Amino acid sequence: MKRLLLAVVVCAPATLPFAAWAESGRDPFTQGSAEAGAAKAATCVACHGPAGSSSNPEWPKLAGQGSRYLYEQLKRFKAGERKNPLMAAQAAALSDQDMRDLAAYFAAQPFAPxxxxxxxVPVAQKLYRAGDAARGLPACAACHLPDGAGVAASGYPRLGGQHATYAAKMLREYRDLAAQGALEGNPGIMAAVAAKLSDAEIEALASYINGLQ
Structure with a gap:
């Protein structure tokens, strides 16, 4: 009984904020408004498609992506930490609240696998699910989950359903960044992982995660 009561006490503070966020209509991780974000997303859909469901394999799908991840990426584009001329120009005009609202909006949209x-599959499935201990490669699923849904609260992005072309491009970019020196946070983790992948493994993983759902 004491253990049960302790569990209730420990868990209760964590659940109350989520209830409050649900009532307020605010995203739990960015405090943005999906409704407000919908009104600000007109420019985004030119590249990322209606409701963030991009049909162009060069541009990422945003629908169903974690809001914290989206918000952090917009901030990185605006600060020049992540390089992309088109996104830098778009992010430059966004306020912090705009970024929070846009992240909330796209996170609330259903993703398309x-x-x-x-x-x-023969190459990618083992790497994704188990990694390669001999090379110091962690399993992708450890951070991005077996179904590729990611961990929204930690800012680990959804991979499942993402365009293979875009995913492969990002893995190659992370691999290139690894040669430029130490990176902090999640980008540093991904750079260290991608540095150990061959071109063939990158292409296989990119295709594999496209089919995850």
Missing amino acids: GVASASA
């Missing part, structure tokens, strides 16, 4: 290539 893709299809993995059958030839990618």
Whole structure:
């Protein structure tokens, strides 16, 4: 009984804020408003598609992506920490509240899964699910979960359903960044992982995660 009461006391403070956020209509991780974000997303859909469901494999799907991750990426584009001329120009005009609202809006949209290539599975499935201890490669699933949903609270992005072309491009960019020196936070983690991947492994993983759902 004492253990049960302790569990209730420990868990109660964590659940109350979520109830309050649900009532307020605010995103639990950014405090942004999805409703306000919908009104600000017109420019975004030109590249990222209606409701963030991009049909162009060069541009990432934003629908269903974690709000904290989206918010952090917009901040990085605005600060020049993440390089992309088009996104830098878009983010430059956004206020902090704009970024919070846009993140909340896209996170609230349903994601559209893709299809993995059958030839990618033998190479990618083991790497994704178990990693490669001999090379110091952690399993992708450890941070991004077995279904690729990511961990919204930690800012670990959803991978499942993401365009293979875009995913491969990002892994190659992380690999290139690893050669430039130490990076902090999640970008540093990804750079260290991507540095150990071959071109063939990158292409296989990118296709595999496209089919995760």
